[in-house]
Amino acid sequence: MRKPKLIKGLEKITFHEIYCVGYGxxxxxxxxxxxxxxxENHNNELGVLDYQSKEQIIKLHENVVKVxxxxxxxVFIIKTDGNLYGFGTNQIG
Structure with a gap:
């Protein structure tokens, strides 16, 4: 069993929600x-084109209330201004 490791750069950030989406x-x-x-962002479910890294956590959006x-x-996100945004594959709707 591998020992968990601290992700650099996130030591002082407090997270209140974690959402699992897509394939990993x-x-x-x-x-x-x-x-x-x-x-892995196989079908742009993270909202970033051509992003294929499991090892890196990237800042995506600000003012996000809910995912x-x-x-x-x-994936759909609601921002603090009330606007709804969606991203991901559009092959099946």
Whole structure:
């Protein structure tokens, strides 16, 4: 069993929600509504084109209140201004 390791750069950030999406991707939302993501991003479910790194957590969006996903290739986020954004594959709707 591998020992967990601390992710550099995130030591002082407080997360209040974790969302699993897609095929091995996830979001971390901070207490200040900054959204981070990590994973393979097979079908742009992280909202970033051509991002293929499991090892790196990247800052994606600010002012995110909530993330919705059906754990496939579609993700929706609601921002503090009330706007709804969606991203991911559009091959199946």
């Amino acid at each position: 991707s996830f979001f971390l939302n901070t207490t200040t509504n900054i959204l981070y993501g990590c994973g 919705f996903s059906d754990h496939s290739d579609h």
